[in-house]
Amino acid sequence: MPEGVEQGVPGALRRSTPHIGEEVILKAWILTKQAPIEERSLSLVELPNPSAGDREIRIKVSYSGICRTDIHIAEGDLPLMKSPIILGHEVVGIVDQVGEEITQFQVGERVGAYWLHSACGQCKYCLSSRENYCPAFQATGWHADGGFAEYMIVPEGFALSLETVRLEPGKIPPLLCPGIAGYAAFKLAEIESGEILGLYGFGPTAYYVLKIAQSLSIETYVSTRSTRNLERARREGAVWVADASKTEMPAKLDAAILFPPAGNLVEPILSQVKAGGCLVMAPVSTSTIAIEQYSASLWGRTIKTLYQLRRTEAKEFIALVNDLDLQPGVTLFPFEELDEALILTKQNKLEQANAVITVRTK
Template identity: 50%
Template sequence: MKAWVVEEQKPIEDRPLKLVDLPVPEPGEKEIRVRVTHCGICRTDLHITEGDIPLSKRPIVPGHEIVGIVDKLGPEAKRFKVGDRVGISWLNSTCGKCKYCLRGDENYCPEIKRTGYDVDGGFAEYVLVHEDYAFDLRHISLSSEDLAPIMCPGITGHYAFRISEVREGERLGMLGFGPTAYYILRVAKSMNIEVYISTRSEEHKRIAEKYGADWVGNIVHEDFPHKVDAFIFFPTAGKLVERALANTVPAATLVLGAVTMSPISIENYTANLWGRTIKTIYQVRRDYGKEFIEIADRLKLGIEKEIVKFREVPEAMLRLKKGEVNGMVQVIKI
């Protein structure tokens, strides 16, 4: 099978992705083999390819926003049939036995394996996954090209939205407006939540306004029109955390979405931090994924996207790096 692999991490301009021929993988006991039809490209794939994150497996096939068709079953696999449509996210497997797995917090499992990072992902014609970790898409009406980005930014957005504990009729602020924030905006507006978005990008401002953001601006320069009940924060600039907190009410929750962050300092504890709760997003979990796929299907949640040919993945990732994506996301059609 054809697959894009990273053997040596380097800037995308220096062509770290190589198109290679690999044997078609054989599913083990409870695994299924999936013929990948669509795979979203995520900024994390860019970080893995360029070396911002160390490699966990070498070579690695990136890609963790996978939609495809079950093509072969392992000897003990019973959940799906050949021909069924399934999805695969960043969460590839967990141990199922540790205290986190047993209490339903599988995203904290120390044995977690991640798709396109610890195990080969979806920038390929075929991929393997344990049947219990595939999302069942048989009853879902959304198209596969709309479902692929739901596997990462969609599910992550739902995770952030859920732990922000924002309720109907309240106010939600967001700093940074990528695809994750887009999904949060769409769901929040369906729940009569007032949404304020801070972003620098003109293209993102346009999309945020188009989908009903109640205020779009830049909180580096001006405050939100009202303090918010919950705040979801995406940048890696720790110095902006206090600006965000200064725009929240004392009962608010601030959710940090980044994996790395420059130092955070709080100068005015009493005015800006006292009473607030700070949470972070950590990996992903299946229950949130399942919930969000249902919500997205009910709301018919499409997204503005660029369809990428399989041969043109490196060029697409270069556009992602340069901020030249046409729409909110890129989806490879395989």
Template identity: 35%
Template structure:
């Protein structure tokens, strides 16, 4: 163990690392990401230095890269589904010593003092900050994270299979909670990528009857393999009225489609951070009879802990397509084009 300015670090940590940065946001086809070498970051007093073992590829990374989300940090390193080994600790960092395995998720900081934080809704904190948007994330060989926002993971956890749980899984879990699915209820899922196929498994383990509606044929096959009662096109009607629905596809045109599929008192939860414009709604057709439309904003750390525990109990499995870190831009292109089912994961050192 050696000591650098204000923090302890493992001997093998190098001075520079490979990473990807968003050079100029734009369509992923224009290749807005740029491969770079950067100094290995130094953790702050309350932060961990983490050697990245796997980083999930999330649709939010695509929104950051393409400029759907406003630039918060120029030339940011994307990535917020990180599993890694702690190789350095700031002087005040607690709970994850060097050598431990941790997960880094989207939520990176909240103030802890506003009315939202004080009532347990830190996901709504006006001063919240996010990994891979406000601060550099996991499309790199090393990253940092506040120790208080990292999840301690079992030593034997599989990095590739765990990484997508840290955003896709957590956000899908919060979306499922917001959808207020009754016990044994009928759930519709619109879009069936990384987040949806994890939330679906939790719902099925709770006894739900699942109907998946997505344009992708491979995703429909995966849904049926996981236990869905039906899998149809995104604009089709499910075979029965729904108690709850979750919209994972960032397509505003699907909001009235999903609302019209709800039974009386049904709830539609919109899981994405970005959504294309929603067409006009007809009150009688889409909202009357106490149908509800609810958004989802980030997550709390309590959501993360609850999901990881439930996912372990339910035996949630992740369908993973692995890419070397050097193919990060291609992974985002494939995500946008729907070329894989489930989730993609970047693996440093696999080039």
């Protein structure tokens, strides 16, 4: 038995080398009970390897990125939608099995899975390419098993071809959550060449927005607090970098994007945005938002929220990445060290901005 592999869910097989006529297994990290990540509540187990249904593909996972949302699910900030669940929604791998009705993908092709696992395909939102609002929206690694496993199943319509992406595969996972979310937030801001965009917080997602904005000659001001993020934003070429709560920005903004879940920043940001502009809020939850000065702060501005992700933005962003000067900072961990990588991510102790698990290099 491989070191570190524990007893799986009832009925799971426990052999590491399948023999002819026996069920094929996969190794996967599962979550059955929500608890602080420091308690190492995920277990590495062996499970029967699922086969692709008619309209599904099976991915042999190569690399899987860690997102803070994985920690929110593991710790109980978000409810458990399936138990046990395999977390992970920044998945890069190779198609190893296709269902009977699959036409878009072939065995051997490099593909990715991201937060959008599936949607109904029939509601008014799905029919207008806004499946992020579909009432039947299912998320990878939350409603459906994700990528902290050797294999995973993805419905054909929701897998992303990565064949054209020129980055090394180990650097692609962060593109699939912070990258797509950053692109979607940028589009919501409706900002154009020559205008000024403000980014509040400079974590993994803001990095992609800065790179997209630079490629379109949009001036970007970054407000962040930590020395590390201030230095990163300067190094990446933001036009103005400081903590806006201490140093005033040199000009008003055409649009702003807020990343941290800090409701207290909303009014100061809005008062920095010109009338006609908008504030895009990226967080999935925030502390209380209070607006005291309606006329000075909110009147004439729009607040938009980034709500889940859609296929259109995912495909557009992937088509764009070779034209952006991207160097996603990645700290790689062996598959067996996922629990350690989650702890370091939570405690902000990673050397690079993103943690990625190497599941298989071939």
